Amino acid sequence: MTSDIAPLPHPDRSDLKLTQVLFALSDPERLAIVRQLAAGPLDMARCHLSDAATPKSTKSHLMKVLREAGIIHNAAAGRGRRLTLRRDDLEARFPGLLACVLADTSDGTA
Amino acid sequence: MTSDIAPLPHPDRSDLKLTQVLFALSDPERLAIVRQLAAGPLDMARCHLSDAATPKSTKSHLMKVLREAGIIHNAAAGRGRRLTLRRDDLEARFPGLLACVLADTSDGTA
């Protein structure tokens, strides 16, 4: 078979928790990731952190927090990972939240 | 004079940080406090926590986090404290944020 990699677990739309989403977004680095993904899906290797020297384990952990909160989807794609912002799910559960979070420019990540 | 109590420090509207606001709101207990204050100003003594047995030092700390994030205003009033949601400031800096956070009912605090 072409692939037997166990896909990472993602919470169902109905299981998203507002407090968990807010927490995930409350870190500047994670918020910056979300802003990048707002422009469209991105290969993880092309998703940059503020400090380019950050170890990959740290980067992976940041993605995990966002994924477990239901903010991003992380799928295997070739030898890498494809990250997608779960816009529809977020909008369905917390209408307007993403929009006003992305609108802000006071955290340096315009 | 009638009062010389040093007022608690509150951040200026222009100093509010989105990530700090999101963090403050990411705790269920704090979010529940904000929901109560959404109905109007409240004396702190009448602002209830989920566990009535919570020590006052803990309650005071919860209020401090909300105050320092710029979400609530805490003013001396008689022998107690008057808590007010900083609606206008929040709306000015993060339009729509409060509305969609208050709209959610998935955290038990409908």
Added chain:
DNA sequence: GTCATGGTTCGAATTTAGTTGAACCAATGC
């Protein structure tokens, strides 16, 4: 198969946040 690339996971160390009792303070009631 071998190698390089891209990421996850684990464990340990560090850092940060939450909890609590005790001490203290201001205002009101008496």
Added chain:
DNA sequence: GCATTGGTTCAACTAAATTCGAACCATGAC
């Protein structure tokens, strides 16, 4: 004056989040 009520602050402790290296795993190129 004294006692009560309501709340802040401090210090110590517990709990949780973050960071990072090391080990590991799949894929794709060769």
